[in-house]
Amino acid sequence: MSEDKRPERDDHTGVETTGHEWDGIKELNNPLPRWWVWSWLVSIVWSIGYWVVMPSWPLLTSYLEGTENYSSRQAVLEEVAAIKERRIQFGGKMLHISYDEIREDDTLYDFATRGGKSAFGLHCAQCHGLGATGAEGIANLNDDDWIWGGSEDEIEATIRYGVRSDHLDTHYSEMPAFTPDVMLSPEEISATANYVLSFTNLGEYSELGENTFADQCSFCHGESGEGMREVGAPKLNDAIWLYGGTLELVTQQIASPRHGVMPQWENRLDEMTIKQLTLYVHSLGGGE
Numbered sequence: 001m002s003e004d005k006r007p008e009r010d011d012h013t014g015v016e017t018t019g020h021e022w023d024g025i026k027e028l029n030n031p032l033p034r035w036w037v038w039s040w041l042v043s044i045v046w047s048i049g050y051w052v053v054m055p056s057w058p059l060l061t062s063y064l065e066g067t068e069n070y071s072s073r074q075a076v077l078e079e080v081a082a083i084k085e086r087r088i089q090f091g092g093k094m095l096h097i098s099y100d101e102i103r104e105d106d107t108l109y110d111f112a113t114r115g116g117k118s119a120f121g122l123h124c125a126q127c128h129g130l131g132a133t134g135a136e137g138i139a140n141l142n143d144d145d146w147i148w149g150g151s152e153d154e155i156e157a158t159i160r161y162g163v164r165s166d167h168l169d170t171h172y173s174e175m176p177a178f179t180p181d182v183m184l185s186p187e188e189i190s191a192t193a194n195y196v197l198s199f200t201n202l203g204e205y206s207e208l209g210e211n212t213f214a215d216q217c218s219f220c221h222g223e224s225g226e227g228m229r230e231v232g233a234p235k236l237n238d239a240i241w242l243y244g245g246t247l248e249l250v251t252q253q254i255a256s257p258r259h260g261v262m263p264q265w266e267n268r269l270d271e272m273t274i275k276q277l278t279l280y281v282h283s284l285g286g287g288e
């Protein structure tokens with residue numbers, strides 16, 4: 001008897017099987033959904049049209065350019081040129097007028113702070129954070145507590161010259177190390193740390209602390225811890241800390257102070273970017 005060549009039908013659904021079988025499970029030969037077949041055909045027709053119009057197939061030494069002569073590289077170059085043009089158009093103007101004058105021109109001010117924000121993301125955020133909120137040892141730029149000053153000119157100087165950086169005009173000041181038993185006794189250090197924290201009611205006041213502070217610290221940090229911009233000594237009588245406001249951290253700072261370094265940017269960024277950054281940083285928490 002000859003074998004039946006007709007495809008087998010599944011009893012349950014009445015659909016033909018493909019003849020594939022795994023562990024007794026048979027594959028049904030359902031047709032592809034119509035919408036799928038149509039999308040497939042349309043995409044083939046579309047792609048043929050696309051090859052004709054847009055750059056497509058590679059050739060030996062070049063490629064099919066397409067009737068539109070489109071080049072993504074050219075498109076980027078044109079966009080970049082347009083941005084440069086806009087920068088020069090605005091920026092050229094920005095370079096020669098004061099911060100106040102820029103602020104009076106809404107479009108220019110908007111252009112400047114936007115540019116400043118993107119430059120900040122590029123050059124500053126790795127230390128200061130994207131929102132400029134700072135980190136341990138790195139100044140928060142959103143508050144109105146400024147180590148080196150929060151006017152535009154002061155901010156510009158900090159950006160231009162940096163802090164303890166490789167520039168002749170860099171901001172410089174160094175808190176000396178009050179090494180225990182050499183410069184001050186451990187009791188004096190502890191009393192002074194407590195005295196510093198007593199400005200914000202977090203430490204214990206003592207006469208020893210007050211006297212040591214007056215003798216050793218006040219000529220930089222001010223008599224009541226108000227800080228001094230000329231030497232970059234931070235305010236100690238507020239709750240804003242560079243290195244932390246606990247007894248342990250303040251004691252540590254007195255015995256072996258850290259000295260923050262902020263790079264100078266004058267030799268790295270163009271004048272316009274520095275101006276934009278200044279306005280942006282000032283817009284965050286600037287003041288006098």
Ligand code: HEC
Binds near residue numbers: 146148
């Ligand atoms: C390598 C890390 C680092 C980078 C990058 C950096 N900074 Fe700083 N910045 C610091 C540190 C640290 C301080 C605190 C300096 C100090 O202790 O006096 C500081 C301080 C500042 C201050 C002074 C804050 C105050 O209270 O007076 C400004 C303004 C500032 N940075 C802006 C910028 C801008 C704008 C950029 C980008 C162009 C930038 N910084 C890039 C580390 C950095």
Ligand code: HEC
Binds near residue numbers: 173
């Ligand atoms: C020569 C000036 C100078 C003297 C003297 C000095 N400091 Fe400072 N102090 C600084 C500077 C500058 C900084 C900031 C360091 C930095 O920016 O990294 C600082 C930072 C600090 C901080 C950290 C503040 C923070 O926000 O985290 C504390 C606390 C402090 N000093 C306490 C003292 C005490 C207490 C004394 C006296 C025993 C003292 N300082 C003496 C200049 C001085």
